[in-house]
Amino acid sequence: MTSSWASFRAGLEEFYAGPYRRTFARARREEDDLFRMIILAEALGVPDPAAYYTAELMPFLYEDFHAWHRRMGMDRSPLEHIGCC
Incomplete structure (x- = not known):
């Protein structure tokens, strides 16, 4: 009975x-790009009052950085x- 409801739901x-x-x-993807731009704003030269709090997130963004800057x-x-190219 449970599997039939699960398949119906699926x-x-x-x-x-x-x-x-x-x-x-x-x-x-657009939300992720905006989030990445906000995190990297200080490194891109845009003053960011929350740079202290977002700096710890930068290492998580490096692996997708190349795809992001190509999309932008x-x-x-x-x-x-960051020499990805």
Whole structure:
């Protein structure tokens, strides 16, 4: 009985969310890009009053930095201390 409800729920979820999966992925990527820009604002030269609190998040952003700056239209890394290209 439980597995039939679980499969019914999965079917409904696929029916309602399936057509919008690409839209949800794009919205999430845009939110991640904005978050990354806010974290890297101080390194990019934009004064950031919360730089002290966001500095500890920078190591988590380095692995995706190359894909981010390419999506933002920058051919080369805008930061001297990150040579990803």
